[in-house]
Amino acid sequence: xAFPFYWMLATxxxxxxxxxxxxxVWVPERMKPVNWLKAARxxxxxxxxxxxxxxxxxxxxxxxxxxxPRALVPRSPGAFFDPVADGTxxxxxxxxxxxxxxxTNTGEAGFRRVPLVVLWPKGVPLEPPxxxxxxxxxxxxxxxxWVNAVPGALGYVFHNYLEAWDAAxxxxxxxxxxxxxxxxxxxxxxxxxxxxxxxxxIPFPGKEAVFVLVLATMMVPGEVLLIPNYVLLARLxxxxxxxxxxxxxxxxxxxxxxxxxxxxSLPQDLFDAxxxxxxxxxxxxxxxxxxxSVPGLVSYGIFTFLGAYNALLWPLIVTQSPEMRTVQLGLxxxxxxxxxxxxxxxxxxxxxxxxxxxxxxxxxxQFIQGIARTGLK
Amino acid sequence: xxxxxLLVAALGVxxxxxxxxxxxxxxxxxxxxxxxELWHGFTGGAPKAxxxxxxxxxxxxxxxxxxxxxxxxxxxxxxxxxxxAFAAGKVPTMAQAFENNIALYLEAKALLPIxxxxxxxxxxxxxxxxxxxxxxxxxxxxxxxSIQVLxxxxxxxxxxxxxxxxxxxxxxxxxxxxxxxxxGPVYWxxxxxxxxxxxxxxxxxxxxxxxxxxxNSKEAVEALTLLQNGVKEGWAKPITSGYINQNxxxxxxxxxxxxxxxxxxxxxxxxxDLGVATLPGRTKGxxxxxxxxxxxxxxxxxxxxxxxxVAKDFLEFVLSPRAQAVFAxxxxxVPVTEGALKDPVYQAYAAENPDYxxxxxxxxxxxxxxxxxxxxxxxFDILGQAIKEAILNKADPKAALDRAQKLAEDLLSSRTR
Numbered sequence: 042x043a044f045p046f047y048w049m050l051a052t053x054x055x056x057x058x059x060x061x062x063x064x065x066v067w068v069p070e071r072m073k074p075v076n077w078l079k080a081a082r083x084x085x086x087x088x089x090x091x092x093x094x095x096x097x098x099x100x101x102x103x104x105x106x107x108x109x110p111r112a113l114v115p116r117s118p119g120a121f122f123d124p125v126a127d128g129t130x131x132x133x134x135x136x137x138x139x140x141x142x143x144x145t146n147t148g149e150a151g152f153r154r155v156p157l158v159v160l161w162p163k164g165v166p167l168e169p170p171x172x173x174x175x176x177x178x179x180x181x182x183x184x185x186x187w188v189n190a191v192p193g194a195l196g197y198v199f200h201n202y203l204e205a206w207d208a209a210x211x212x213x214x215x216x217x218x219x220x221x222x223x224x225x226x227x228x229x230x231x232x233x234x235x236x237x238x239x240x241x242x243i244p245f246p247g248k249e250a251v252f253v254l255v256l257a258t259m260m261v262p263g264e265v266l267l268i269p270n271y272v273l274l275a276r277l278x279x280x281x282x283x284x285x286x287x288x289x290x291x292x293x294x295x296x297x298x299x300x301x302x303x304x305x306s307l308p309q310d311l312f313d314a315x316x317x318x319x320x321x322x323x324x325x326x327x328x329x330x331x332x333x334s335v336p337g338l339v340s341y342g343i344f345t346f347l348g349a350y351n352a353l354l355w356p357l358i359v360t361q362s363p364e365m366r367t368v369q370l371g372l373x374x375x376x377x378x379x380x381x382x383x384x385x386x387x388x389x390x391x392x393x394x395x396x397x398x399x400x401x402x403x404x405x406x407q408f409i410q411g412i413a414r415t416g417l418k
Numbered sequence: 419x420x421x422x423x424l425l426v427a428a429l430g431v432x433x434x435x436x437x438x439x440x441x442x443x444x445x446x447x448x449x450x451x452x453x454x455e456l457w458h459g460f461t462g463g464a465p466k467a468x469x470x471x472x473x474x475x476x477x478x479x480x481x482x483x484x485x486x487x488x489x490x491x492x493x494x495x496x497x498x499x500x501x502x503a504f505a506a507g508k509v510p511t512m513a514q515a516f517e518n519n520i521a522l523y524l525e526a527k528a529l530l531p532i533x534x535x536x537x538x539x540x541x542x543x544x545x546x547x548x549x550x551x552x553x554x555x556x557x558x559x560x561x562x563x564s565i566q567v568l569x570x571x572x573x574x575x576x577x578x579x580x581x582x583x584x585x586x587x588x589x590x591x592x593x594x595x596x597x598x599x600x601x602g603p604v605y606w607x608x609x610x611x612x613x614x615x616x617x618x619x620x621x622x623x624x625x626x627x628x629x630x631x632x633x634n635s636k637e638a639v640e641a642l643t644l645l646q647n648g649v650k651e652g653w654a655k656p657i658t659s660g661y662i663n664q665n666x667x668x669x670x671x672x673x674x675x676x677x678x679x680x681x682x683x684x685x686x687x688x689x690x691d692l693g694v695a696t697l698p699g700r701t702k703g704x705x706x707x708x709x710x711x712x713x714x715x716x717x718x719x720x721x722x723x724x725x726x727x728v729a730k731d732f733l734e735f736v737l738s739p740r741a742q743a744v745f746a747x748x749x750x751x752v753p754v755t756e757g758a759l760k761d762p763v764y765q766a767y768a769a770e771n772p773d774y775x776x777x778x779x780x781x782x783x784x785x786x787x788x789x790x791x792x793x794x795x796x797x798f799d800i801l802g803q804a805i806k807e808a809i810l811n812k813a814d815p816k817a818a819l820d821r822a823q824k825l826a827e828d829l830l831s832s833r834t835r
Binding site: 057058061062063064116175176177178179180207208210267268271272275276280354357358361362363370373374375376377378379380381382 | 438440441444457460461462463464465466488489490491492493495498499501502503505506507508564572573661663664665666667668677679680682683685686687688689690691692750767
């Protein structure tokens with residue numbers, strides 16, 4: 042359990058090349074404090090880096106006079122304009138027993154990131170000012186690549202987190218996920234409690250048959266219902282709304298079953314006593330059955346919440362505007378048909394699971410308390 | 419506490435940055451009266467960003483109209499969603515579609531002929547165009563097309579004095595020689611229908627014989643046997659977990675035949691000098707045929723006249739040299755028009771990245787898988803399974819392909835029309 046978690050966290054700090062190595066990199070360069078100090082020297086601000094208009098940054102590479110290295114700011118492919126590549130002057134000058142690579146912002150806006158490529162002759166010992174994010178062979182040179190040559194300490198360490206956060210409107214995604222999951226839990230609990238109470242405690246003809254029928258719907262795989270449900274929602278005009286995300290999941294057979302079993306385990310005497318005192322069914326449910334079935338409610342709540350929070354296929358099918366998408370769909374942004382950006386994916390995963398992990402610890406205490414309480418009864 | 423708050427505020431400032439294409443499009447479409455939706459299967463990475471950049475650029479020149487790209491998960495999710503949308507009667511204006519998707523959508527007569535919209539298709543790669551021609555009518559605009567190329571390890575070839583192989587024979591001989599010298603298989607492949615297609619096509623195979631699907635032809639058995647023998651003889655290594663570019667570093671690597679869409683990922687992962695060459699073919703003078711993958715843009719009949727007009731302009735924009743050059747260089751896909759090759763953006767990029775010119779050259783030697791409505795299922799669940807059985811479970815290639823043929827025939831004949 043701890044190992045995959047460590048792998049996720051470690052990968053969230055890896056450069057693309059480190060993340061793609063078949064032999065695992067246990068301690069990525071970004072996790073080494075000595076590199077934080079090096080990164081703090083690069084960029085306008087020691088913490089956040091950046092390169093303001095007219096400002097320069099110089100990177101020093103100790104090395105002999107010949108052969109000289111080459112340096113360039115790579116163009117980001119696919120953009121109609123590239124202000125960083127066009128607005129950065131790159132000079133390679135000799136001095137102090139090595140080579141200075143000087144980057145100057147000649148534009149009018151500040152740059153948060155300035156990528157850099159240095160071609161360093163093979164066979165010459167290399168002591169870079171900051172470990173390169175990628176190092177590969179290119180003819181007679183080593184091609185050294187930095188995704189950001191002006192990172193600052195935090196910008197360096199949390200590069201993947203910043204990239205991941207920028208890749209999608211996460212604030213909105215978190216809101217949609219939490220809202221959807223919370224409403225599903227609250228309304229789902231209410232409905233399941235009512236149905237389960239009727240099936241457990243209210244005598245009526247055909248009760249067993251109704252229960253079996255309810256259970257039978259559990260056997261239908263969700264995927265089979267995907268298209269019929271979609272069509273239904275489309276006819277109701279609910280596609281791409283909260284209704285589509287929430288309503289189909291409100292009545293949960295699993296919840297009914299779980300709570301029914303809980304209610305059945307309560308002694309009948311309690312309900313008889315309540316009836317003698319004049320309590321109706323609703324009073325019996327809310328004053329007696331529910332308070333005694335907290336562990337059941339909590340575990341159902343956890344399952345529902347996690348189910349809703351982790352759902353991928355359903356939100357993908359029924360929503361399409363960014364305003365209605367959930368955190369799990371946000372994670373898709375880092376996966377493509379020919380490869381994945383693991384660093385950013387793991388960074389995004391880390392902040393997506395953070396609330397769940399926190400919630401787990403809180404709910405765990407509740408859960409244990411709930412069990413302890415029932416044990417005393 | 420104050421310090422902590424300051425830090426959080428500073429982080430917030432650091433997180434804020436210039437407007438993302440997605441937000442720009444949202445704003446452009448908020449003001450537009452006519453919105454043409456384009457459903458696509460780019461989940462993220464360079465392709466999604468490049469498409470959004472294209473759309474932003476297109477929308478800038480529009481008055482009261484816009485294109486809105488809507489990501490729908492991966493390609494299989496996209497086709498599921500379009501099927502559901504058919505059932506619900508609410509399809510978008512445009513969508514990405516593979517050739518087999520087009521065949522399926524045409525059964526419902528859901529697509530508009532591209533030329534009936536008035537889109538001019540002169541200069542579009544003919545091989546790509548013929549693949550979207552059904553009954554003589556073009557139903558799609560080739561969009562993100564990738565082609566198989568030969569990736570190789572320049573350092574390793576140089577170390578052993580092996581030239582880049584020019585034909586299949588040389589390829590096998592080079593792989594054998596390097597594998598012996600390095601003590602492990604150097605040709606890496608994914609045991610799937612794409613790898614198989616490369617060998618199959620270059621041994622002279624064709625999936626359709628007199629309009630009938632044949633998976634167990636002589637050439638198919640020969641291709642699968644060659645791969646199986648490669649594993650047995652120790653010069654070929656099947657990669658079963660993840661992409662090939664995720665496994666670099668786990669042993670000696672010299673060659674792989676893989677899609678050009680993976681180029682940027684290979685570059686990221688490789689520590690060696692990565693080379694890209696045209697595929698070894700049957701003879702020396704001419705490159706081998708590569709499998710073309712990737713989608714086309716289609717326009718749905720249900721779209722309103724105004725939306726169709728936007729679609730027409732957008733498709734013409736997509737085919738313009740600059741748009742082609744920008745999109746292709748950003749993604750590793752192949753430009754689909756010759757005009758793009760004269761664009762300065764393309765020329766500057768190709769001068770800096772000679773590999774890319776190789777990819778474009780390879781795209782002239784392209785072959786397609788059959789455009790059958792059922793192909794998606796056949797390729798993954800039937801043919802793909804047969805290949806895995808032969809490579810991973812050492813099943814007899816002929817027996818495995820015979821079984822696949824039978825399953826495919828059952829699938830094709832049991833279809834209700």
